[in-house]
Amino acid sequence: MKDVEMKMLERAKALLGSGEVARVIGWKKGEFYFDPVPASFESVEELSDFVYNGFCGANLSKYLIQMSKKEGKTAIFLKPCDSYSFNQLVKEHRIVRENIHVIAIECQGKLDIEKIKAQGVSAVTEVEEDGDTVKVSSLYGETTLNKEDILLVKCATCKSKTHQAKDEEIVLHEMPESKNNRFDEVEKLEAMTETERFAFWKLQLQKCIRCNACRNVCPACSCIKCVFDNPASGIAAKANDSEFEEKLFHIIRAFHVAGRCTDCGECSRVCPQNIPLHLLNRKFIKDIDGLYGEYQAGETAEGKTPLTSYTEGDKEPNDVVDGEAK
Amino acid sequence: MQEVTTEKKEFVPNIVAFCCNWCSYAGADLAGSSRLSYPANVKIIRVPCSCRVNPSFILKAYQQGADGVILCGCHPGDCHYVTGNYYARRRMSLLFSFLNYMGIEKERTRVEWVSAAEGQRFSAVMNDFVKTVTALGENRKLTDLRVKEGE
Ligand code: SF4
Ligand code: SF4
Numbered sequence A: 001m002k003d004v005e006m007k008m009l010e011r012a013k014a015l016l017g018s019g020e021v022a023r024v025i026g027w028k029k030g031e032f033y034f035d036p037v038p039a040s041f042e043s044v045e046e047l048s049d050f051v052y053n054g055f056c057g058a059n060l061s062k063y064l065i066q067m068s069k070k071e072g073k074t075a076i077f078l079k080p081c082d083s084y085s086f087n088q089l090v091k092e093h094r095i096v097r098e099n100i101h102v103i104a105i106e107c108q109g110k111l112d113i114e115k116i117k118a119q120g121v122s123a124v125t126e127v128e129e130d131g132d133t134v135k136v137s138s139l140y141g142e143t144t145l146n147k148e149d150i151l152l153v154k155c156a157t158c159k160s161k162t163h164q165a166k167d168e169e170i171v172l173h174e175m176p177e178s179k180n181n182r183f184d185e186v187e188k189l190e191a192m193t194e195t196e197r198f199a200f201w202k203l204q205l206q207k208c209i210r211c212n213a214c215r216n217v218c219p220a221c222s223c224i225k226c227v228f229d230n231p232a233s234g235i236a237a238k239a240n241d242s243e244f245e246e247k248l249f250h251i252i253r254a255f256h257v258a259g260r261c262t263d264c265g266e267c268s269r270v271c272p273q274n275i276p277l278h279l280l281n282r283k284f285i286k287d288i289d290g291l292y293g294e295y296q297a298g299e300t301a302e303g304k305t306p307l308t309s310y311t312e313g314d315k316e317p318n319d320v321v322d323g324e325a326k
Numbered sequence B: 001m002q003e004v005t006t007e008k009k010e011f012v013p014n015i016v017a018f019c020c021n022w023c024s025y026a027g028a029d030l031a032g033s034s035r036l037s038y039p040a041n042v043k044i045i046r047v048p049c050s051c052r053v054n055p056s057f058i059l060k061a062y063q064q065g066a067d068g069v070i071l072c073g074c075h076p077g078d079c080h081y082v083t084g085n086y087y088a089r090r091r092m093s094l095l096f097s098f099l100n101y102m103g104i105e106k107e108r109t110r111v112e113w114v115s116a117a118e119g120q121r122f123s124a125v126m127n128d129f130v131k132t133v134t135a136l137g138e139n140r141k142l143t144d145l146r147v148k149e150g151e
């Protein structure tokens, strides 16, 4: 990963130095090794803080909504999953493609600091990835962990390691595809009884503190006026005070991104309450695949979308359960 | 000790019916003028087209005390705006499956196509839906306790 970081830094310096781009969107060092933060670098000097490591899980594409409208070109580093969000944003006319220079970068799966902590390792100072294992250094010594056990949920079930958009590429090693099926967990829920499912979601959703992080981070949630900011919605940006509101927020949020959600995994990653929001989004993706044909949002920046098209022979809502007519 | 009597009142569900202006609302009108009966607990909300109904309308109806919600529009192919009901059909298919996924009874929410000439069908659809929802009982899973009376 170090060599990839070096190469990225080199390119960022060249692009900024030559004036080819006015800014580079990447990650800069945070308080700790494990919390790099998204940043816009506007000069070679600012790049002294530049970083790319196993904790750069954040999807940078949403920043382009503002950045691509600024004066001058914007270069951005996109991992394979981020490139889907990028295409989706282009498709929805939220970003200005001509003003952007996409650098497709290598990703070997990003790590979840909470999972590392759960393995009893705290105060992480550095990690070194080596195939299926990760050497974690902390203030208290060194441990070797199984990579599979400490990946972010989105990375454990990564849908593809192929960039869907790029102007140039920094990929120095092979990127193996994930062997896991991202719909396994959804299927488990579908197989439960109605009562069990209700109990499952009740338990999960009552943890929600309505911090709105899942909405704010989501590249598909880019409405200028969000329904949840409307004071008349009865659920405007405030803590849920009834079980109904918990469900209303989550059903509507997931529905609004149905057919547009690229399954980038950001919502689940940022949720401070560890609510498995991906299981809501993936349900819609799975049902859409089953009812209207396989569709992956963000695969291209053009074309029809499942909820803005129809066929005369579509199934009737009363008959549909889990993506099939019963 | 005082004896507690739990006198059970017969359950009469609150039904909200979203009806499109051009077909189903006119169908309801025809049912009325033909003196066909449909239950008085069906409250009709007129909408310009079935695709005007977004999922939050349905959830809001439940919040405000509905026990069942039905969406009626023109038959596929007959939409006044040509394609509105086709879009509504996809949205509702996804929504219904999703509600079921969250453990909420699927039968509480329904879509039926009723034309302006189908007064008879309107009345039959409503009677049948009321029967289904009565059998399901009160909506407890998508309800807001603050809105319910006597709880
Ligand atoms: S990020 Fe989590 S806690 Fe915050 S609003 Fe979303 S689901 Fe709720
Ligand atoms: S809903 Fe979640 S997974 Fe889908 S695009 Fe938004 S942040 Fe990404």
Ligand code: SF4
Pocket (backbone or CB within 6 Å): A215, A220, A221, A222, A223, A225, A226, A227, A228, A252, A253, A256, A257
């Ligand atoms: S929750 Fe809905 S209205 Fe709000 S930003 Fe997301 S898609 Fe837009």
